[in-house]
Structures are given as structure tokens and as C-alpha cells.
Amino acid sequence: MAFAPRHGSPARAVIAAGIRLLPAGLLVLTASTAARAEPVIYVLDPQHSFVHFEVLHFGTSTLRGRFGTIDGQVELDHAVPSGWVSLRIPTAAVDTGVPAFDARLRQSDLLDSEAHPVAGFVASRFSFDGPRVSALSGELTLRGVRQTLELRALRYGCHTHPQLQREVCGGDFEGELDRAAFGASFGMPFVANRVRLRVQVEGIRQ
Amino acid sequence: MKHLLATTTLGLALAAPAYSANYVIDPTHTFVTYEVGHFGTSTNRGRFDKKEGTVQFDKAAKTGKVEVVFDLKSVSTGVEMLNKHLQSEDLFDSAKFPAAKFVGDKFVFNGDKVSEVAGTLTLRGKSMPVTLKATNFNCYINPMFKREVCGGDFETTLKRSQWGVNYGLEMGVPDDVRLLIQVEAIKQ
Numbered sequence A: 001m002a003f004a005p006r007h008g009s010p011a012r013a014v015i016a017a018g019i020r021l022l023p024a025g026l027l028v029l030t031a032s033t034a035a036r037a038e039p040v041i042y043v044l045d046p047q048h049s050f051v052h053f054e055v056l057h058f059g060t061s062t063l064r065g066r067f068g069t070i071d072g073q074v075e076l077d078h079a080v081p082s083g084w085v086s087l088r089i090p091t092a093a094v095d096t097g098v099p100a101f102d103a104r105l106r107q108s109d110l111l112d113s114e115a116h117p118v119a120g121f122v123a124s125r126f127s128f129d130g131p132r133v134s135a136l137s138g139e140l141t142l143r144g145v146r147q148t149l150e151l152r153a154l155r156y157g158c159h160t161h162p163q164l165q166r167e168v169c170g171g172d173f174e175g176e177l178d179r180a181a182f183g184a185s186f187g188m189p190f191v192a193n194r195v196r197l198r199v200q201v202e203g204i205r206q
Numbered sequence B: 001m002k003h004l005l006a007t008t009t010l011g012l013a014l015a016a017p018a019y020s021a022n023y024v025i026d027p028t029h030t031f032v033t034y035e036v037g038h039f040g041t042s043t044n045r046g047r048f049d050k051k052e053g054t055v056q057f058d059k060a061a062k063t064g065k066v067e068v069v070f071d072l073k074s075v076s077t078g079v080e081m082l083n084k085h086l087q088s089e090d091l092f093d094s095a096k097f098p099a100a101k102f103v104g105d106k107f108v109f110n111g112d113k114v115s116e117v118a119g120t121l122t123l124r125g126k127s128m129p130v131t132l133k134a135t136n137f138n139c140y141i142n143p144m145f146k147r148e149v150c151g152g153d154f155e156t157t158l159k160r161s162q163w164g165v166n167y168g169l170e171m172g173v174p175d176d177v178r179l180l181i182q183v184e185a186i187k188q
Helices: A010-021 A026-035 A099-105 B003-015 B080-087
Strands: A040-044 A049-058 A062-065 A071-077 A082-090 A116-130 A132-142 A147-161 A168-179 A193-203 B020-025 B029-038 B042-048 B051-058 B063-070 B100-111 B112-122 B124-144 B149-157 B174-188
Touching: A010 A026, A026 B020, A049 B080, A062 A099, A062 B020, A062 B174, A071 A193, A082 A132, A132 A168, A132 B063, A132 B080, A147 A193, A147 B100, A168 B042, A193 B042, B063 B174, B112 B149, B124 B174
Parallel strands: none
Antiparallel strands: A040 A071, A040 A193, A049 A062, A049 A193, A071 A082, A082 A116, A116 A132, A132 A147, A147 A168, A168 A193, B020 B051, B020 B174, B029 B042, B029 B174, B051 B063, B063 B100, B100 B112, B112 B124, B124 B149, B149 B174
């Protein structure tokens, strides 16, 4: 998997990698002694993970579009509590429902998909409200420009996946960005600078 | 001569229904996006890509009528399997009922802006009343078309069971479906 390297906690990544190599009997022992700070890993469910964007058109109506399939991984450690997420968003797969708009969005003055086929979001500053993730702050890299992005949880919950019989956690998150700050400035001011992101995300426990 | 011209202009102004105009829906800026909860965790979204419609709109009389038809086979969720399931007999039954139609004929204004449109939504052969609330409304001269465009954002929450779209209710898939509607229409 081509996730961005994790910042801040190389030890945790080494532990996670090491556990996979251990025989089953040792794994139980390791898990019980290391339970204190073992992050749970969730891999995004591509059928329920999309980034939607909204931007005002001529001060009149809201243009919407969707990015997906996005892939990514979330680690949550409720004992600390802490969290980490890395998402990869293929920019060429932008889908507004109007093929001409999608082609225009891929051009160099907007998403610049040829030079920058993947946008990335990596966040390690998580806020919790009890067991629920309530907000996160990280870095969005788009067109090669990195800017801080904050996402607020509108809802967050967990359920058991009916087919996989595994825990699924996720929610709806919202944030806003100035597209000009990323150099994606075509069409302003007729199409607004302010872009609202509405993110659906569900991760399947590994 | 001057008098004659003035009289003619006055006559035209009186004869014409001064502000009533016909508009055609701009399909590239008109979308219905639905939102429905998924196992109490996140929100699934989908939209309808093929649609057509017309609007008659009279700013002075503060009346209007809108008719829009959506091709249910053009539903787009980003998940092909879900698109197919939505079209099955479980949900839209699009083989039997290929289109959804909204006819709105009760326009409510707040000043010179439309604030609400009430009408009838027909889906799966059932027609039920719905009221759309505007969150944006505006008219502008589009520099490409060199014509007036009016439009906005509307929303409503409906109970899908009213149209017989009952799949999954007993498994906890919500009855409430929120619709987010972008609409722009070009003056003819």
C-alpha cells in the first residue's frame, strides 16, 4: 500500500509490522502485554468513502462534485486517545455529472491532474468527545501545495458490517478551503474561492 | 411623431404580461442530490445526471411553475453495484417507472427572491406533495449566454415509504431522505 509515511510514531509502525511476522501463540501474548497503547487499524471502505465538494456558482446555486474511490487508513488508539489518518484522493476521477466540467477541472489551472494525479490528506491532530472523533486537523496536499485543513465531525459512529461481521467506524466530516491558496483559481470570482468539503468515511477494522 | 411613439410604447407596456418569462432548465447546473444515513455512521449520497425541465416565472406577479423530469437510470453514487440496486424493483423500479417528475406551482417569495416552492413529486407511479425550501436564490446575466439566468439551492426531507420505496426499512435503513437541489434556468 502506498500510504504516506507516518510522522511522529515510528515505534508504533515497527510494532505493527513485527506482530504480523510472529507465530500465532506469541501474537496473543504480545497483544495482551501491549494492549495499553496498541492502535486499532481501520482501512477505508471504498463504497462508503467519498470526498464531496461544494462551491457557489455566480452567487446563485451550489456546484457539487465527488472524488472517489479514495483509499486510506485510519489508526485510533482510544487509550491515549490519539488518531492518525492518511487518505489518497485521485484527482482525475473527479465526477460532477457533467463530463465537460470534469475535463475542465482536470486542467492545470484547477486540479492539474496530469502533474498531480493524487491529492493527499494526512492528519494526526485528533479531538475526541468521549469515544467519538469530533474533529481532526492535518495537511492537505493538492497541486503539490500543502495547507492545513481542519475537519469537523457532523456525526460519528460504529456498526458491525453485516457481511464481514467486523467493526466499521466512520462518519461525516466537513471542512472548508480557499482554492486560490492551492493555486486552483480558474473561474474566480464567478465560481467562488471558498470550497466546502463534505467527507463521508467508513473504515473497516483490520 | 414623438407622441405616436410614446403611445405605442405605452400600449406595448400595458399589453405585455410585463415580467412573465419562460426559462429552460440548464442541465449542467441542475442536480438533485439525495442523502440517506448509513447504519447511523455516515451519509450515502447520490445524484441524477439526466434531467430536463422548464420554468415559467413572473417576478412582478410573484408566481411561477416549474416542471422537471429526472431519468432514474442516470442515478450516480460512485458505486456501480449500488446504482444497479437503486434501479431494481426494491427501490426505484426504473424498468417500470423510468422517471421521477416534480411539478411545483406554489411559489412563495421573500421580497423579490423565491423562498419556497410547493408541488407534487411523482415517483414509482405515486404522486405526493412536497415543499422545497430555498437556501439560495438569485438571478444574474450569464456572460456566456448573454441572457438572464435564475436559480438557487433548495432542500427538503421526505419519507421514501410514502412513494413505496420501502427497501431496508426493517433493517434500519432510514425512511428519511434529504434532497439537496441545485437549479439554474435560462431565460428564453
